[in-house]
Amino acid sequence: MPKDTFINLPIEKQEKVMRSAINEFIKNGFEKANVGNIANIAGIAKGSIYQYFENKKELFLYSVKWSIDLLLNKFGKNLVLHDKEMDIFDFFYHTSKNSMEQIREEREITIFIQDVFLGKYDNLTNESMSYITNISEEYLLNIINVGKENGSVRKDIDDHLLILFITGVSFKIKEYLMNKARNQGEDIIDEDYEQYEKEINALIELLKHGMGGK
Amino acid sequence: MPKDTFINLPIEKQEKVMRSAINEFIKNGFEKANVGNIANIAGIAKGSIYQYFENKKELFLYSVKWSIDLLLNKFGKNLVLHDKEMDIFDFFYHTSKNSMEQIREEREITIFIQDVFLGKYDNLTNESMSYITNISEEYLLNIINVGKENGSVRKDIDDHLLILFITGVSFKIKEYLMNKARNQGEDIIDEDYEQYEKEINALIELLKHGMGGK
Amino acid sequence: MPKDTFINLPIEKQEKVMRSAINEFIKNGFEKANVGNIANIAGIAKGSIYQYFENKKELFLYSVKWSIDLLLNKFGKNLVLHDKEMDIFDFFYHTSKNSMEQIREEREITIFIQDVFLGKYDNLTNESMSYITNISEEYLLNIINVGKENGSVRKDIDDHLLILFITGVSFKIKEYLMNKARNQGEDIIDEDYEQYEKEINALIELLKHGMGGK
Amino acid sequence: MPKDTFINLPIEKQEKVMRSAINEFIKNGFEKANVGNIANIAGIAKGSIYQYFENKKELFLYSVKWSIDLLLNKFGKNLVLHDKEMDIFDFFYHTSKNSMEQIREEREITIFIQDVFLGKYDNLTNESMSYITNISEEYLLNIINVGKENGSVRKDIDDHLLILFITGVSFKIKEYLMNKARNQGEDIIDEDYEQYEKEINALIELLKHGMGGK
DNA sequence: GATGAATGAGGCTTCATTCAT
DNA sequence: GATGAATGAAGCCTCATTCAT
Numbered sequence: 001m002p003k004d005t006f007i008n009l010p011i012e013k014q015e016k017v018m019r020s021a022i023n024e025f026i027k028n029g030f031e032k033a034n035v036g037n038i039a040n041i042a043g044i045a046k047g048s049i050y051q052y053f054e055n056k057k058e059l060f061l062y063s064v065k066w067s068i069d070l071l072l073n074k075f076g077k078n079l080v081l082h083d084k085e086m087d088i089f090d091f092f093y094h095t096s097k098n099s100m101e102q103i104r105e106e107r108e109i110t111i112f113i114q115d116v117f118l119g120k121y122d123n124l125t126n127e128s129m130s131y132i133t134n135i136s137e138e139y140l141l142n143i144i145n146v147g148k149e150n151g152s153v154r155k156d157i158d159d160h161l162l163i164l165f166i167t168g169v170s171f172k173i174k175e176y177l178m179n180k181a182r183n184q185g186e187d188i189i190d191e192d193y194e195q196y197e198k199e200i201n202a203l204i205e206l207l208k209h210g211m212g213g214k
Numbered sequence: 215m216p217k218d219t220f221i222n223l224p225i226e227k228q229e230k231v232m233r234s235a236i237n238e239f240i241k242n243g244f245e246k247a248n249v250g251n252i253a254n255i256a257g258i259a260k261g262s263i264y265q266y267f268e269n270k271k272e273l274f275l276y277s278v279k280w281s282i283d284l285l286l287n288k289f290g291k292n293l294v295l296h297d298k299e300m301d302i303f304d305f306f307y308h309t310s311k312n313s314m315e316q317i318r319e320e321r322e323i324t325i326f327i328q329d330v331f332l333g334k335y336d337n338l339t340n341e342s343m344s345y346i347t348n349i350s351e352e353y354l355l356n357i358i359n360v361g362k363e364n365g366s367v368r369k370d371i372d373d374h375l376l377i378l379f380i381t382g383v384s385f386k387i388k389e390y391l392m393n394k395a396r397n398q399g400e401d402i403i404d405e406d407y408e409q410y411e412k413e414i415n416a417l418i419e420l421l422k423h424g425m426g427g428k
Numbered sequence: 429m430p431k432d433t434f435i436n437l438p439i440e441k442q443e444k445v446m447r448s449a450i451n452e453f454i455k456n457g458f459e460k461a462n463v464g465n466i467a468n469i470a471g472i473a474k475g476s477i478y479q480y481f482e483n484k485k486e487l488f489l490y491s492v493k494w495s496i497d498l499l500l501n502k503f504g505k506n507l508v509l510h511d512k513e514m515d516i517f518d519f520f521y522h523t524s525k526n527s528m529e530q531i532r533e534e535r536e537i538t539i540f541i542q543d544v545f546l547g548k549y550d551n552l553t554n555e556s557m558s559y560i561t562n563i564s565e566e567y568l569l570n571i572i573n574v575g576k577e578n579g580s581v582r583k584d585i586d587d588h589l590l591i592l593f594i595t596g597v598s599f600k601i602k603e604y605l606m607n608k609a610r611n612q613g614e615d616i617i618d619e620d621y622e623q624y625e626k627e628i629n630a631l632i633e634l635l636k637h638g639m640g641g642k
Numbered sequence: 643m644p645k646d647t648f649i650n651l652p653i654e655k656q657e658k659v660m661r662s663a664i665n666e667f668i669k670n671g672f673e674k675a676n677v678g679n680i681a682n683i684a685g686i687a688k689g690s691i692y693q694y695f696e697n698k699k700e701l702f703l704y705s706v707k708w709s710i711d712l713l714l715n716k717f718g719k720n721l722v723l724h725d726k727e728m729d730i731f732d733f734f735y736h737t738s739k740n741s742m743e744q745i746r747e748e749r750e751i752t753i754f755i756q757d758v759f760l761g762k763y764d765n766l767t768n769e770s771m772s773y774i775t776n777i778s779e780e781y782l783l784n785i786i787n788v789g790k791e792n793g794s795v796r797k798d799i800d801d802h803l804l805i806l807f808i809t810g811v812s813f814k815i816k817e818y819l820m821n822k823a824r825n826q827g828e829d830i831i832d833e834d835y836e837q838y839e840k841e842i843n844a845l846i847e848l849l850k851h852g853m854g855g856k
Numbered sequence: 857g858a859t860g861a862a863t864g865a866g867g868c869t870t871c872a873t874t875c876a877t
Numbered sequence: 878g879a880t881g882a883a884t885g886a887a888g889c890c891t892c893a894t895t896c897a898t
Contacts, residue, residue, distance in 0.1 A: 153427050
């Protein structure tokens with residue numbers, strides 16, 4: 001969706017532009033994001049942005065795509081459930097740790113994408129992004145089915161609702177991690193991580209056995 | 215927070231202004247929300263808005279407060295856990311039904327408030343709204359403690375994480391209902407409600423016993 | 429076509445705006461005409477222009493209408509052929525003198541309208557202005573028919589071609605006068621007018637009897 | 643006026659560039675004419691335009707010159723009055739037919755040049771083009787004098803006014819033909835031409851004997 | 857207090873021209 | 878000499894806020 005001019009740029013320069021845009025978007029939202037700022041921080045001329053993208057909206061949309069691609073490339077390999085016999089809660093544990101890494105290494109981008117998924121920028125993404133939701137639903141569906149087959153997931157509940165349940169909880173986990181990330185800036189120390197791990201394990205326990213007494 | 219001029223207005227006129235503002239905000243977001251539109255639809259002059267509120271931001275902030283107050287007045291009584299012996303999952307069931315009613319009767323306002331809580335409008339609400347989160351956390355904390363005392367909630371999990379767990383799931387439920395509301399417009403029929411009720415019960419079952427197999 | 433805000437303005441202010449716009453358009457053409465300049469010279473804020481008109485194009489289009497209306501009001505009475513027995517060449521003589529007056533008293537506006545008719549601004553006026561051409565053609569048609577009836581115009585030539593002939597010559601006359609006006613600025617002296625009158629009479633003679641020898 | 647780089651180009655390439663420029667100018671006028679478009683359609687790089695011409699204005703000015711030269715080369719031979727005894731109205735007839743051919747064979751360029759003469763592009767051509775008017779005035783002057791000498795033109799009217807009269811009418815004829823050309827596109831059929839010829843003869847008759855009755 | 861016109865800062869976008877390859 | 882990406886000035890338009898009635 002960007003013009004060839006952008007595609008032909010050296011990858012590093014593309015990256016600089018995208019990161020600058022993403023930063024501006026998470027700081028100011030779409031409307032107040034300033035194309036001039038984006039250009040300045042990327043170290044290019046304002047006009048150049050328009051040689052790369054049709055307009056601000058396209059720049060935004062591509063920022064989303066670029067972010068998702070980057071996250072998938074960098075962290076996506078861990079998201080595949082290889083072992084059909086694996087307890088899916090173990091799997092959740094691994095993906096959660098993966099999230100932590102993601103946040104540690106790509107704070108801005110992870111925040112940006114979470115915002116997109118949370119529905120800030122609604123008006124912009126709704127049309128073009130619904131397919132993303134579909135992808136992630138299918139992905140979860142697959143995991144649930146594996147779980148149902150190998151007995152780690154109860155079979156009496158509709159898949160659809162299980163997805164709701166899982167995404168609800170995992171979103172909350174991510175949000176929780178994210179808020180810490182937003183506020184703390186870069187300096188998340190190891191001690192924090194130990195704490196997080198405990199909490200994640202507790203939440204997975206809740207996912208598994210619920211919060212009911214006795 | 216609005217000026218006295220606004221407070222002195224007949225309640226119906228105040229309401230007209232607030233609903234007009236809320237509608238504009240959910241349709242266009244804060245930046246693109248148009249003060250002129252708000253005034254027109256409220257049936258007043260643009261200048262009057264500035265006799266009532268310092269500026270657009272204050273109008274927004276008061277829209278949030280006004281919405282919360284309205285929802286609490288209209289639906290809040292049901293949110294209080296009167297009976298210390300009540301199973302808190304029964305309580306969840308009742309509050310969920312409450313949500314459904316809320317959505318049916320005050321679609322715009324419920325959507326608006328959900329958007330606020332979801333973090334669209336971040337930059338605007340963060341400071342002033344953190345107290346709201348606190349309120350609702352305390353509210354949940356109280357329920358959890360009641361549950362722990364009467365045995366309907368397990369005791370080995372940190373309150374804090376239980377809150378995360380509950381809000382994650384219940385948010386997802388609301389979001390789910392809300393999306394239907396957003397798309398369907400007014401016409402939610404009884405048949406739909408039966409369906410919703412089943413789903414809510416299933417989700418509460420998950421909250422209670424988890425999704426683990428066996 | 430302007431907004432009510434403009435219509436409600438005191439006539440003098442409207443006039444100031446229109447004359448400022450017209451001046452800018454004849455000086456710089458449509459594309460290079462600067463809305464800021466127009467506002468400055470009219471003594472109003474740039475934004476006000478947009479309270480009066482949807483955009484620059486509408487401002488232009490209304491400038492045309494306003495100019496035509498003004499010219500018709502101020503000079504149009506003389507353009508009506510009252511006496512059916514009048515020799516139409518006498519009538520041409522009178523309208524030519526009328527033109528001279530027009531140019532003397534409303535230089536800018538006359539120049540502007542001539543430019544419009546000459547087809548500068550084509551892209552802007554074509555659609556909306558074709559009706560004007562029609563009006564003036566019908567007007568001439570009427571005069572020609574009167575002439576044919578009372579014998580002052582030969583009957584063996586198609587009306588359509590007579591119109592071409594007349595407009596060709598009269599346009600050239602106007603253009604000739606206009607160029608002088610453009611270059612001389614305000615100071616056309618009486619002596620010039622005597623000269624013009626002679627020339628006009630000679631051209632009317634040509635219209636009447638042609639340039640053929642013997 | 644173009645740089646040597648352009649002059650050294652193969653004629654066909656020069657022609658491609660010029661025709662592309664001319665097309666853009668008649669389509670969009672000078673201000674909105676897009677140098678990038680011109681380059682694209684000419685099949686060269688945008689930067690190359692600036693190796694050939696100092697700037698857009700020079701490109702425009704040379705387009706005018708190139709067009710006039712082309713028309714003179716291709717159709718100009720017929721414009722010379724060889725036979726001193728020729729009736730100048732016969733001569734007009736021939737030049738009119740010549741115009742028709744010109745329009746048929748070089749529509750764009752003829753339209754472009756007519757626009758230039760009509761005064762669109764005023765600000766650009768005024769200085770540099772006044773010499774062209776002079777040329778064509780002298781050219782007409784010569785014809786008129788021949789006519790006065792051989793008796794085909796009356797002698798009691800000032801040369802200057804005769805020029806006005808002739809150019810007025812002949813411009814109108816050309817404009818008339820041109821408008822048909824603009825609207826019809828390429829497909830002017832022979833039947834049309836017969837019609838045109840009749841009309842031209844009638845107009846020449848008017849030039850000769852005028853439109854006066856009796 | 858209500859009105860709605862006036863204001864002007866601010867931002868996106870265009871595109872002629874320059875520049876590096 | 879050719880290319881096409883980079884540049885940045887310039888201008889239209891929006892709209893929150895102010896002001897005069």
